[in-house]
Amino acid sequence: MKRFSSPIRILLLLLCAFAVPFRAHAHVGSKDVYEQVDAGPYKLFVTIRTPIVIPGVASVEARSNGATVKSIRITPLPITGEASKHPPTSDPMTNSSADPAFFTGSIWMMASGSWQVRFEIAGDAGTQTVSVPVPAVALSTLKMQHGLGITLGILGLFLVVSMAGIVAAAVRDARLAPGAIPSPDLRRRAILATAGSLVVMALLIWGGAAWWNVEAASYALDVYHPMAVTPALSGNTLDLNVQSYDGGKERSFRSNKDFLPDHGHLMHLYAIREPEMDAVFHLHPELASAGDFRISLPAMPSGTYKLYGDIVHANGFPETLVSTITVPADMPGGPLGPDDANGSPQPLSQGQLGNSYKLPDGYVMVWDRPSTVSANTAYAFRFHLLDANGKPATDVQPYMGMAGHAAFVKTDGAVFAHTHPEGSAAMAALMLANGSSENDASDRHGAMNTVAMNMDMGTHSEPISSTVEFPYGFPSSGRYRIFIQMKHSATIETGAFDVVVP
Structure with a gap:
């Protein structure tokens, strides 16, 4: 029976995958990866729809522009470790006959x-190679669907009864001459054989159920569980105590001592006031000790805030840590940090924000809203920053190395995704996947090499474009609020837009 355990396990997990609800890892409620990558003269808009169970199949889509692409081959492999040096045979993607620039694969x-x-x-x-990081984890398990369970139960009962009937017939009739009638003794033996076979099959079923429970418990250790974070607010000092996660297996361990800087910061923390989402802060706590992030909060309106903290582990695995704090009315507040930002959009209850958002200094942020928006569809959402005269801003500067930052947040808190113009993957992971080694990212004492992993575009004497795009796809229907951060001169602006996804 052992030699069949692995294929049976994979088959059953794949059958269950059709009805498994997902939870987030790198982003809350948004498991798929959207990324715009450059490979020399080639440009790809990549969508990777990750599996809900592991092992599982990920579907990959790529739209090319720039130089003409004739073929694309794809290979899955770990970002770090010995296995990353030995890729398996690549698989070809298929390009659409109707649209030769669109490729699909799995x-x-x-x-x-x-x-x-x-x-x-x-x-x-010519030929170029580029990689997109993908956090691959089992996201959930689910009991078998009721209807499927009844169907399989009926089929199993039929097999058991049929097997008992075969055993009874073999004992009663196997040695009879043609046309002969079984004797009472043969009938008694057939009854005993039937009862014995039923007992044996019952024991086999019980053993199979016990084996499956062990397998299910083992698999549950691999289901993603976020690292626990405990917030503590004293005055305006916020401590976020992050605990290592140990799922009982070596491969399930995630440390609280191996964080990589992403855009120059070990954590990007969004604080959004609930339930109206009328106050948002993009903050950057510092690591005070192992697993302890600390920040002096700026002046904040009182209320309950949902906290979303993005971190990246040394192997490139990203996580979003979720917690909640209550800010009292008398909390003293300090100034915003150099890279911190805040915004005060109108409350959700006052109606839906439109395509134009007026900023406090007279600038305006405008969204080129698509004519239609649907769930599980990849988009390049485009935003513009206009000056006080309604003209494209000419003093736009990089904000933490990027033309802008975006947070897509579902109003019920079920979805949060912090993304960049390149896409939804963490930039530290993107660097590791495309050539930066583990030694580049962290020395043997665990101190982060911020020179290697700092994603800042540097000091720009010339302004950059006033238009920014963010690849993303809404994972489910519902109402979302989108927060966009862009920087002009020394001012970091936060725009807000609402969208209802049918």
Whole structure:
């Protein structure tokens, strides 16, 4: 029976995948990866729809522009470790006959962890390679659907009864001459054999159920559980105590001592006031000790705030840590940090925000809203920053190394995704996937090499474009509030927009 355990386990997990609700890891409630990548002269808009169970199949979509792409091959492999040096055979993507620039493919993710999908691109400009990081984890388990369970139960009962009937017939009739009638003794033996076979099959079923319970418990250890974070507010000092996660297996361990800087910060913390979402802060706590992030909060309106803290582990695996704090009315507040930002949009109850958002200094942020928006569809959402005269701003500067930052938040708190113009993947993970080694990211004492991993675009004497795009797809229907941060001169602006996804 052992030699069938692995295939049976994979088959049953795949059957259950059709009805499993997902939870988030890198982003809350948003498991798929959306990324715009450059590979020399080639540009790809990549969507990776990750599996809910591991092992599982991830679907990959890529739209090319720039130099003409003739073929793309894809390979899944870990970002770090020995296995990252030995990629398996790549799989070809299929391009659409109706749209030759659109490619689709699928790959198996066989283990949980920090993975990458490597794209081997061939076209008019030669061959190039680029990788997109993918956090691959089992997100949930679910009991078998009631209808499927009844169907399988009936089929199992039929097999048991049929097997008992076969045993009874074999004992009663196997040695009879043609046309002969079984004797009373043979009938008694057949009854005893039937009862014995039923007992044996009952024991087999019981043993199978016990084996499956062990397998299910073992698999549950691999289901993603976020690292626990305990917030403590004293005065205006916020401590976020992050605990290591140990799921009982070596591969389920995640440390609170191995964080990589992303855009120069070990944590990007969004604080959003509930339930109206009328106050938002993008903050950057510092690591005071192992697992202890600390920040002096700025002046904040009182109320309950949902906290979303993005971190990246040394192997490139990202997580969003979720907690809640209550800010009292008399909390003393300090100034915002150099990279911190805040915004005060109108409360959700006052209606839906439109396509234009007026900022406190007279500037305006405008969203090129798509004519239609649907769930599970990839978009490049475009935003513009206009000056007080309604003209494209000419003094736009990088904000933490990017043209802008965005947070897509579902109003019920079920979805949170902090994204960048390149996409939803963490930039530290993107660097690791495309050539930066583990030694570049962290020295042997665990101190982060901020030179290697700082994603800042540097000091710009020339302004950058006043238009920014964010690749993303809404994972489910509902109402969302989108927070956009852009910087002009020394001012960091926060715009807000609402959208209802049918």
